[in-house]
Amino acid sequence: MTQQDSSTPYALITGASAGLGKEFAKQLAAKGLNLVLTARREGQLRELAAALEKQHGIHTLVIPGDLADENEPERIHTTCQQHGITVEWLINNAGFGLPGEFDAHPWPEHKKTLQVMLTAPVHLAHLFYPAMKARKRGYILNIASLAAFAPPTAGHTLYEAVKSFLVKFSQSLHLEGTDHGVHVTAVCPGFTYTEFHDVNGTRQMVSRLPESMWMQADEVVTLGIAAAEKNQDVCVTGGKNRFIAWLSSALPDRWMRKLAGKQIQKYRKR
Numbered sequence: 168m169t170q171q172d173s174s175t176p177y178a179l180i181t182g183a184s185a186g187l188g189k190e191f192a193k194q195l196a197a198k199g200l201n202l203v204l205t206a207r208r209e210g211q212l213r214e215l216a217a218a219l220e221k222q223h224g225i226h227t228l229v230i231p232g233d234l235a236d237e238n239e240p241e242r243i244h245t246t247c248q249q250h251g252i253t254v255e256w257l258i259n260n261a262g263f264g265l266p267g268e269f270d271a272h273p274w275p276e277h278k279k280t281l282q283v284m285l286t287a288p289v290h291l292a293h294l295f296y297p298a299m300k301a302r303k304r305g306y307i308l309n310i311a312s313l314a315a316f317a318p319p320t321a322g323h324t325l326y327e328a329v330k331s332f333l334v335k336f337s338q339s340l341h342l343e344g345t346d347h348g349v350h351v352t353a354v355c356p357g358f359t360y361t362e363f364h365d366v367n368g369t370r371q372m373v374s375r376l377p378e379s380m381w382m383q384a385d386e387v388v389t390l391g392i393a394a395a396e397k398n399q400d401v402c403v404t405g406g407k408n409r410f411i412a413w414l415s416s417a418l419p420d421r422w423m424r425k426l427a428g429k430q431i432q433k434y435r436k437r
């Protein structure tokens with residue numbers, strides 16, 4: 168076990184209390200990075216931080232908070248500055264699904280979706296990118312989804328739109344960052360075993376999907392980190408998912424909607 172200096176760079180991970188975020192924490196700690204962990208469930212974060220400190224001799228900072236609060240990105244950034252932390256990896260991962268049709272949800276729920284999954288990642292990137300650029304070294308991973316490439320479906324109305332935005336945003340910032348040593352990557356998982364479908368109440372529905380459509384969180388994260396290190400702008404995780412994404416770009420939109428749209432709709436709650 169090597170004891171890291173607190174001046175060793177940090178990885179800041181949103182949504183680190185579960186699923187992909189927790190796995191990013193484990194894999195980046197194993198690389199020797201110190202960690203800033205944030206999410207709402209403080210207990211889970213502290214437990215993870217203690218285990219990784221013990222296992223890898225790293226430093227951690229836990230910042231519990233709700234990204235639905237528009238002031239949260241600024242608070243996270245200020246807290247990092249107060250602790251003299253250099254964030255080298257920013258993992259914009261926190262997210263959730265909101266099943267059901269657009270008008271079935273009151274505006275505050277849509278607003279929260281946009282704040283947590285769209286505004287907060289962009290705001291955090293805007294806060295941390297300049298220092299990465301100045302140091303000529305940094306990694307920003309935006310966890311999008313295969314849904315960004317798949318045909319549109321009814322239900323989960325904002326999810327595909329938000330994830331498409333994250334892909335385009337990542338691609339543009341990737342072009343800007345490359346000249347300055349900052350790698351920006353949109354990681355696009357397909358169905359992955361995490362708490363995601365338990366939280367949004369669609370576990371039963373999606374469990375009808377063939378086993379071969381699912382990936383483990385550790386595989387997804389390993390591929391995402393490798394893609395960022397290679398400075399890929401987009402990483403669709405897994406061969407099947409890459410084929411679906413490729414098909415979506417290769418076929419005319421109306422064909423893809425006919426071919427796959429109805430299939431995907433079976434797993435979307437309206």
Ligand SMILES: NC(=O)c1ccc[n+]([C@@H]2O[C@H](COP(=O)([O-])OP(=O)(O)OC[C@H]3O[C@@H](n4cnc5c(N)ncnc54)[C@H](OP(=O)(O)O)[C@@H]3O)[C@@H](O)[C@H]2O)c1
Pocket residue numbers: 181182183184185186187188205206207208209232233234235260261262263283310311312313355356357358359360361362363364366
């Ligand atoms: N699992 C999949 O099949 C799949 C597929 C494609 C893309 N994704 C994307 O992958 C990312 C991670 O999801 P996951 O699958 O790991 O789901 P998960 O296991 O449910 O984890 C979601 C994480 O986001 C955090 N979070 C949710 N709302 C938050 C809020 N308001 N403020 C702060 N943190 C919040 C949760 O922490 P707290 O509850 O403690 O706040 C949790 O740590 C998401 O962006 C998701 O859209 C997942």
